[in-house]
Amino acid sequence: MKTVLIGVGQAGGKLTAALQSFDQQMGFGAVLDAVGVNTAKTDLQSLPFETVLIGQDRVNGHGVGGDNELGAEVMESDKTEVMSALDGRVTAKTESIFVVAGLGGGSGSGGAPVLAKALRRVYDIPVYVLGILPGEDEGAMYQVNAGRSLKTIARESDAVLLVDNDAFRSSGESMRAGYDAINDAIAKRVGLLLAAGEAVEGVGESVVDSSELINTLRAGGIAALGYASAEASDVAEENINAVMSTTRRAVLTGTSLPDASTADSALVVVAGRPEVVPRKGVERARRWVEDETGSTQVRGGDFPLESGRLASLVLLGGVERSGRVESFMERAREAIEEADTVVRGDPTEQWANDELEDLL
Numbered sequence: 001m002k003t004v005l006i007g008v009g010q011a012g013g014k015l016t017a018a019l020q021s022f023d024q025q026m027g028f029g030a031v032l033d034a035v036g037v038n039t040a041k042t043d044l045q046s047l048p049f050e051t052v053l054i055g056q057d058r059v060n061g062h063g064v065g066g067d068n069e070l071g072a073e074v075m076e077s078d079k080t081e082v083m084s085a086l087d088g089r090v091t092a093k094t095e096s097i098f099v100v101a102g103l104g105g106g107s108g109s110g111g112a113p114v115l116a117k118a119l120r121r122v123y124d125i126p127v128y129v130l131g132i133l134p135g136e137d138e139g140a141m142y143q144v145n146a147g148r149s150l151k152t153i154a155r156e157s158d159a160v161l162l163v164d165n166d167a168f169r170s171s172g173e174s175m176r177a178g179y180d181a182i183n184d185a186i187a188k189r190v191g192l193l194l195a196a197g198e199a200v201e202g203v204g205e206s207v208v209d210s211s212e213l214i215n216t217l218r219a220g221g222i223a224a225l226g227y228a229s230a231e232a233s234d235v236a237e238e239n240i241n242a243v244m245s246t247t248r249r250a251v252l253t254g255t256s257l258p259d260a261s262t263a264d265s266a267l268v269v270v271a272g273r274p275e276v277v278p279r280k281g282v283e284r285a286r287r288w289v290e291d292e293t294g295s296t297q298v299r300g301g302d303f304p305l306e307s308g309r310l311a312s313l314v315l316l317g318g319v320e321r322s323g324r325v326e327s328f329m330e331r332a333r334e335a336i337e338e339a340d341t342v343v344r345g346d347p348t349e350q351w352a353n354d355e356l357e358d359l360l
């Protein structure tokens with residue numbers, strides 16, 4: 001699926017750079033272009049694509065310091081500048097736009113929904129958000145920002161593909177030390193998914209195309225992406241079990257959003273050398289995903305890729321009722337109420353971000 005990426009905030013910019021780099025290294029050509037947007041000047045300097053600094057009149061290039069209301073306000077005032085940077089980048093070839101953002105940060109969580117809304121008014125192609133959820137041990141401010149923005153983002157975009165930082169963390173490693181590894185892991189999964197949607201001329205009809213990705217995400221809301229891989233045998237029949245077990249692992253332990261296995265729709269993509277990908281295995285894996293997710297809308301197909309391994313990618317659409325999303329929303333609600341009680345003594349009162357900042 002030919003895509004233009006817009007990274008908002010620090011995490012958004014870094015993940016966008018990792019996605020573009022993976023696509024280039026693999027020679028896929030699914031990432032057509034990328035733009036970085038931020039309120040902090042220093043975060044933009046290292047990005048290898050065009051950048052737009054917003055909110056200069058309000059924060060003078062120093063970032064919004066976690067204030068997501070301010071992040072939303074400055075995006076609202078400067079969105080014309082951001083949209084101009086996309087002129088000539090989003091072309092007739094572009095099939096989707098991804099706004100990439102850390103939902104815990106002020107610029108990302110505030111700016112992403114405002115930008116997604118503006119983009120949808122202008123372009124006829126789907127506007128998705130690739131959103132990073134803060135890990136469980138990140139501060140209350142991050143949980144509050146993400147909790148507040150998640151529903152807005154789901155409403156303002158065609159779908160939000162959620163990635164939980166905790167899902168990609170190695171044990172014992174600090175969040176910060178692990179960012180590069182996390183970004184690479186996400187870039188690989190999302191990069192393969194985008195590339196899988198690229199029509200490859202002269203290959204059979206079982207190959208996945210962009211419309212299947214778009215249809216899987218059509219109902220909107222929250223989506224998750226699972227991935228797992230294994231050694232491939234040179235004989236297709238011998239790979240049936242491998243396809244089944246990579247697909248199970250992709251959904252049960254390899255997902256971007258742990259425990260998200262109740263879904264409205266799904267797409268199962270098996271990547272590998274066309275002559276060793278077993279059609280029977282792909283169909284069996286597709287049926288297993290139907291049973292596991294309770295969805296009757298499960299598509300399946302392959303993605304021809306020169307590799308000694310087989311990989312299963314499972315895109316799940318409509319996972320908002322999953323345990324992980326519910327427990328995250330609960331955590332965010334608690335953080336919001338706690339902050340409200342401390343600041344105002346009344347959890348029902350509207351509470352402002354700048355007050356929380358003083359508190360942390």
Ligand SMILES: Nc1nc2c(ncn2[C@@H]2O[C@H](COP(=O)(O)OP(=O)(O)OP(=O)(O)O)[C@@H](O)[C@H]2O)c(=O)[nH]1
Binds near residue numbers: 008012014
């Ligand atoms: N996966 C990943 N998460 C990151 C990265 N950098 C920051 N985060 C997460 O993103 C959230 C913070 O968002 P940032 O992008 O740093 O903040 P921002 O949107 O630039 O907003 P302000 O700093 O408030 O102006 C936290 O939950 C971090 O754990 C990264 O490189 N990769």
